[in-house]
Amino acid sequence: MSDPRPSFWRRPLVGFAAVAGIVAVVVFLITGLLMSIFQRKQEARNPYVRLVEVSEETTDPAAWGVNWSREYDDYKRTSESTRTRFGGSESMPDEKAKASPWLTRMFAGYAFAIDYRDRRGHAYMLQDQEATRRVTERPQPGSCLQCHTSVIPTYRRLGGGDVFKGFEALGKLSYGEARAEVVKTGSSNPVAGRTETTFQHVEGAHPVSCVDCHDPQSMELRVTRPGFIRGIQALAAGPEPVPHLESIERWRRGARATPYDPNVDASRQEMRSFVCGQCHVEYYCGPKTTLFYPWNNGLKVEQIEDYYDHYTFPDGHRFYDWSHGETGAEVLKAQHPEFETWSQGIHARSGVSCADCHMPYKREGAMKVSDHWVRSPLTNISRACQVCHPYAESEIQARVDAIQGRTHALLERSATALTDLLDAAKAARTGGATEQQLALVLALQRKAQWRLDFVAAENSMGFHAPQETARVLAEAIDDARQGQLVAAGLQARQAPAPSTQQPRESPAPSTPRR
Numbered sequence: 001m002s003d004p005r006p007s008f009w010r011r012p013l014v015g016f017a018a019v020a021g022i023v024a025v026v027v028f029l030i031t032g033l034l035m036s037i038f039q040r041k042q043e044a045r046n047p048y049v050r051l052v053e054v055s056e057e058t059t060d061p062a063a064w065g066v067n068w069s070r071e072y073d074d075y076k077r078t079s080e081s082t083r084t085r086f087g088g089s090e091s092m093p094d095e096k097a098k099a100s101p102w103l104t105r106m107f108a109g110y111a112f113a114i115d116y117r118d119r120r121g122h123a124y125m126l127q128d129q130e131a132t133r134r135v136t137e138r139p140q141p142g143s144c145l146q147c148h149t150s151v152i153p154t155y156r157r158l159g160g161g162d163v164f165k166g167f168e169a170l171g172k173l174s175y176g177e178a179r180a181e182v183v184k185t186g187s188s189n190p191v192a193g194r195t196e197t198t199f200q201h202v203e204g205a206h207p208v209s210c211v212d213c214h215d216p217q218s219m220e221l222r223v224t225r226p227g228f229i230r231g232i233q234a235l236a237a238g239p240e241p242v243p244h245l246e247s248i249e250r251w252r253r254g255a256r257a258t259p260y261d262p263n264v265d266a267s268r269q270e271m272r273s274f275v276c277g278q279c280h281v282e283y284y285c286g287p288k289t290t291l292f293y294p295w296n297n298g299l300k301v302e303q304i305e306d307y308y309d310h311y312t313f314p315d316g317h318r319f320y321d322w323s324h325g326e327t328g329a330e331v332l333k334a335q336h337p338e339f340e341t342w343s344q345g346i347h348a349r350s351g352v353s354c355a356d357c358h359m360p361y362k363r364e365g366a367m368k369v370s371d372h373w374v375r376s377p378l379t380n381i382s383r384a385c386q387v388c389h390p391y392a393e394s395e396i397q398a399r400v401d402a403i404q405g406r407t408h409a410l411l412e413r414s415a416t417a418l419t420d421l422l423d424a425a426k427a428a429r430t431g432g433a434t435e436q437q438l439a440l441v442l443a444l445q446r447k448a449q450w451r452l453d454f455v456a457a458e459n460s461m462g463f464h465a466p467q468e469t470a471r472v473l474a475e476a477i478d479d480a481r482q483g484q485l486v487a488a489g490l491q492a493r494q495a496p497a498p499s500t501q502q503p504r505e506s507p508a509p510s511t512p513r514r
Contacts, residue, residue, distance in 0.1 A: 051192065053197045059186070060187040061210050070367070070369055071370075075122070075374075082375050094118060096118060100412075102419050105326065108326045109323060110325070111133075111137075112134065114138075121374070126148050126205060142175055142181075143286075143290070145179065147278070147279035150206045153187075171285075186203040187201075213275040221274075221275055223262050225279065228274070230292065234296045235295040238297060240298030242299070244348040272359075273348075276355070280354075281293060281335065281337060282294065282335050282454075283335055299343045300468075301472050305332070305450055318330070326425075331449050331450070334454045336457050336458060338354075342460075344465040345468065346465075357377040359373075362383060407455070407470070410469075414476040420484050421483040425442070437490055440486050441486050444483030448475075449476075451475050
């Protein structure tokens with residue numbers, strides 16, 4: 001017999017309420033999802049909240065960190081120790097000569113022979129320069145500060161508003177005098193908690209800071225270093241093709257009515273390398289003339305060498321960094337030509353910037369930000385390398401190790417060839433060879449040593465451009481061995497002629513007694 005009572009779902013009110021409840025839950029979930037999407041889009045559209053104003057005179061990165069806390073937190077991590085096979089960021093790096101004793105001989109007579117340590121993170125760039133014996137025991141020019149401190153406001157103050165005049169004025173001071181000027185300029189820090197924009201002057205010197213690479217109003221990337229701006233303009237006006245820098249090639253095809261301006265003409269992707277190329281380059285920063293980048297003929301090692309060979313100081317003497325302590329050769333010192341070496345490599349030709357590998361993008365919530373913990377990509381392979389190279393981290397690490405290991409082996413062979421040349425040159429001089437006779441030997445030393453140092457001073461151990469680096473080291477070996485042979489020939493000429501006297505005959509052995 002069937003139950004005359006209606007089933008649960010046949011009760012109209014209960015069924016309607018259940019359906020309404022399900023719909024309400026669905027609507028709630030969809031609304032929550034849409035609100036989350038909208039919120040994330042708003043976060044992406046407004047990546048920061050400007051709590052305080054910063055200006056062109058705000059050199060203290062902590063003041064910028066009030067608005068851009070994510071980037072500032074990353075920047076502070078450049079003080080942390082990291083390590084790779086051929087370098088890193090140590091709490092107190094060892095002397096490079098400890099692992100490569102030949103460096104002391106290569107730099108004989110120069111400040112780098114007394115103190116030359118491995119690199120550290122950006123947070124230490126000013127502190128390490130102030131503490132090195134190259135500065136505390138040898139006189140150095142104020143131009144050295146261009147790439148070790150946030151210096152543009154000081155240039156502007158000394159130049160009466162003209163950054164380039166201030167750049168030249170600071171370079172004429174001693175290092176101690178120039179540093180005192182930077183401290184005096186200090187930083188104009190915003191005062192929080194007021195209705196009007198107020199700044200407070202605070203004396204002090206800071207390492208490279210936000211204002212060096214970012215416009216304080218728009219946060220757009222920009223270059224500020226006068227040396228770089230003049231150097232890139234000279235490169236653009238020169239004859240050497242630069243296919244990896246399309247904006248320069250485009251400017252060359254145009255009317256050239258005004259000099260190339262990286263802050264106007266360069267693409268944003270190019271700027272992600274230019275901001276690094278302000279300092280990670282080869283340049284002259286000695287006391288004899290204003291700091292300059294030798295890019296007029298191009299960025300290759302021999303093009304820079306040719307520019308130096310045809311450059312004369314204001315006193316009329318040809319360009320050189322110092323007279324070698326063992327041979328007297330007028331030789332060159334490479335700084336840290338990462339930008340020049342990167343320019344010859346496959347990554348530059350493929351449109352990969354410095355920041356893509358050393359400051360890769362990362363996600364924080366809905367925000368895409370560039371990692372300001374600037375460091376070796378080998379400490380961050382998943383984000384620095386695997387975005388383009390879909391291989392296991394172990395495979396990528398192995399490939400880098402192979403490139404750097406081969407480069408290091410070539411570097412050591414080049415160093416051996418150079419020290420053999422130094423030995424031969426000293427022996428020839430001791431044997432009586434004249435300056436005129438030694439001229440070719442010393443010229444070959446200059447060429448070999450320049451190429452060896454160009455690679456040794458560059459901080460990628462060949463990875464930025466493996467084939468180009470191998471070519472440069474091969475030329476270093478060739479030049480050093482040629483110089484060694486010439487010096488050996490001079491020694492042979494100075495050696496005393498062999499005696500024509502016949503050697504005495506040895507007495508016949510006595511007959512032994514029986």
